[in-house]
Amino acid sequence: MTDSRVTGSARYAQDAEQPGMLHARIVRSPFPHARVGSIDPTAVPAGCVVLLPDDIRGLGRYGVQVRDQTVLALDRARYAGDPVAAVAAATPRESEEAAALVLVDYEELPAVVDVLDAVRPDAPLVHAAHEVSSSQAAYFGLRPENGTNICHRFRIRHGDVEAGFAAADVIVEETFTTAGAQHAAMEPHACIARWQDGTLEVHTGSQTPFNLREELAGIFALEPDQVRVVCPPMGGSFGAKTFLRTEAIAAALSRKAGRPVKLVLPRDEEWQTLNRHPAVLAVKLGASADGTLLAKQVTCYADTGAYADCGPGVAQKMGFAAPGPYQIPNVSVDACCVYTNTPPNGAFRGYGQMQSAWASERAMDLLADRLGLDPLELRLKNVLREGDRYCTGETMHDIHFAECLEAAAAAIGWRHGRTGKGLSVVLKGMQTPSRAAVEIEAEPDGTYVLRCATTEMGQGAIRAISLLAAELLGVESERVRFPSPDTTLVPYDTRTTSSRSTYMMSRALEAAVRDLGASGGRRGHGEIVDEGGLDPDTGQGVASSHWHQGAAAAEVRVDEDTGKIEVVRLHAAIYAGRVVNRPGAELQNEGSMIMGLGTALFEQVVLADGQVANANLSDYAIPSAADLPQRLTHQLLERQGAEPHGLGETALPPVPPAIGNAVASLDLHVTDLPLTPEVVLGAVDRALGVRT
């Protein structure tokens, strides 16, 4: 049987239909910050249903880490794109036309759209106070700073950085920035909601069925089992379809309409729904003359936009990845999650860690340059090894940073000349603490059904987990079925993020198969819990129960007249432990690298007066086949007897710094992503200034 994806028979969340359903359209604020006055829907044709702020005033607030959001903006719109009303009509076209007829009075307020402006003492406040969420996704201690735009500050305090810098022979200091980016999954956000006998049923493309159930139950004052969330396969997500996005608006409209409501976002509204955190990272790094790292201080500002979403978690991961995979005796990190009047920023493939890797790995090359050392040797001298302790105090196990680095370097002929070449190495944490469970049901016909909350977004989870189950059960994989997750049928799982599913579910499956044998062979339940977490004030504890490790190497040519970078060669070496599904693992590496290439060279959300100015796939370019490097290769480093290591993201964060370091090897000092021709020409001008 040919794969449904090539025959056109694959179905996604966007394809779901229900009898009598209406189609929704959101009315959004055009202003980055405004008081919302009266809303006049009288021009909307009869037969349409309009959801207004007064309809949702009695509903609960939501937000997985900070409870800062309402189903529609109440009184104040906090970004250009903030939903202020919504319309449901018989067809998508009618709802689009009706939405344009909703008249809203706005009074513009002072807005703050830049993350460094937002942390100034006189900055307009996006939220007056920060209410910490009690949701299951608020898994660490939040440290909001009320009266400021900082909704979380994470710190690492390890050793004595002042003493470390005092002892250093060389200190480099630099500030790096990374731009906002759009996930641009080919399938937009899509959901369908309906109410039956007081219970809410939502079919939606989501990586987080249980977090979504909890949020919806909180908003509509329901018990969790009165909310059913079903997650069909997604046409891509990359973090965009995490937590609550458009589902509450569809649900509220459906309740008002008394009919199912489907909501598929038009492409431009993707940029108004969720993007990647732009960030500013100030790095100070000190070493002795022989290249031994002595101290590192990093301050990160992660711009979370108008609503926190999982931004505090992103800032925390940015913070604990900022030291890099190195043994450093004195470390101080402050990572702040900052509100601005811009569209919300949230989970994005490799979250927080791409930004840190850019700053950390560029800083390593600056240091190597100052010390007159080979950047590879500087890294190998300091890189974490098996049994070392990270600056969080945790002991590192199954560690292969040096191996990844050596492999990446060898692939581009590093030892035969370094001009135009760059390297990077990254560590990437996995969601910790973390819980996974799976049930196996034996059917009378000899097949097995997996009840598993892991969702499929193209990452190949269904295939990998089915293969693992088949292997443990000793049957052909065709005899294992993996239906789309349905919260009424599957056991609780933290979520399908941070490259955790294959690793966590492989262990839950082992327990489930044991239980299946012990309980008569009809039904087996397996559950595992990884404890851990960090103290937010010291950064001490267990950041990750399992570390993703990878290195990248790039070779570039730069046209100094046009500023265009040509990536001739790009290689990634990623530690895989045990590979479960080889084609799937290769695709995840290749896809991560290509997404990293877009981040490195051209992807950026552009704002003008607080509005996204490039909210379409023409002005916001994503990599096409024609953008590939001349040679793009990668390798999966395996180890006999190892557990599977998640691979969904690891090859993304090392790509931008590898390319940046390759450009820097041509005496072009670059600090800002993406490396557009303008950025490169700026570096060329500075270099010429130095040369003349």
Place this chain on the structure above:
Amino acid sequence: MKINFTVNGRPAVVETRPDQMLVDVLNGLGCASVRETCGIGVCGTCTVLLDGEPVSGCLLLAPLAHGRAVTTVEGLGGEDPVQIAFAEAHAFQCGYCTPGMVLASKRLLEENAHPGEEEIRLALAGNLCRCGSYVKIVEAVQRAAERKEDPWTS
């Protein structure tokens, strides 16, 4: 207004507004693989063949298909060498762009039976895959070219 055309070899008569896009009409006829996503003809997801030429269903006014033959991936039957090659090469992840990618590849191979890697990359530059499956997509097109040559499989 009424349009007469063929969809995957079958005649179809459809009542449509003059400003209706082809993608909507095809969805109404059950060709669910053709999905509007960028809405401006730059991503290639809604690629269909119009008298054998790739066009973006989100940009083509449905009345312009009057009297013409439209092919979607549903019309290839599942045994087309390009479909088989994509499956064998694992040339997709989420699969959302795959119908358009398969049709664009099919047209490329009709024009150029043995495209080189660079030619394939350029020919498919109008079909975006955010999962970044391009390395294996290029392999799939090369594999399809070989498959079409082989009398035992074509």
